[in-house]
Amino acid sequence: MKQEILESYITYIFDFFQKSRCFKAGQGNMLRNFRFAAEKQFTRNQLGILYFLVNTLIDNGYLYLKDRDFIALTENGADVINGGECVIPKISLERTIYEKETSRSDIYEQLWNIIGSNKENDYAPLYVDGPLFYKRSSIN
Known part of the structure; x- marks a missing residue:
């Protein structure tokens, strides 16, 4: 596993929330805004990895989807934003x-x-x- 690659994508994901002024559980942004921002920075294959890791963070309780188009922080996600450590998520x-x-x-x-x-x-x-x-x- 190339942990530094995983960490760079995870950092990008949580930086998106910080730039959106999301610091508490339940705060988030529209999923389309996340995709729009990511499409400016990543190649198609990199986007696939990024979206894979977003789903993995959802599966591991750092993020959640509300009404299929709003992505938000959970308590664990808010802890990461506020200086906590993100454990490399388990991937199914x-x-x-x-x-x-x-x-x-x-x-x-x-x-x-x-x-x-x-x-x-x-x-x-x-x-x-x-x-x-x-x-x-x-x-x-």
């Missing part, structure tokens, strides 16, 4: 990339974007060496 790959309608090749591609390198993005937040990934993969 199965929950993140698997849906009943998703084909095995699509799951494989999504997983590779999270843990491997590709042409447009020479790093990944959870890097795993390519030969090891292919050797352990049961998808052909």
Whole structure:
């Protein structure tokens, strides 16, 4: 895992809340404002990683979505903003990339974007060496 990459994305996410003057639990901003700001700064692949980590922070209780278009801080998220430490969130790959309608090749591609390198993005937040990934993969 490239912890410094994860930390830089997480820092960006919490900086967005600080710049929006959100310091308390329940305070937040419209999700579209977050996306608009991120699209100015990140490539398409980087945006995928950023959104993946936003979902992971939601899953880990640092953020929550209200009415599907408002993203807000929880108590844990507010603690991070106010000087607390953010624990690197636990990532549920199965929950993140698997849906009943998703084909095995699509799951494989999504997983590779999270843990491997590709042409447009020479790093990944959870890097795993390519030969090891292919050797352990049961998808052909």
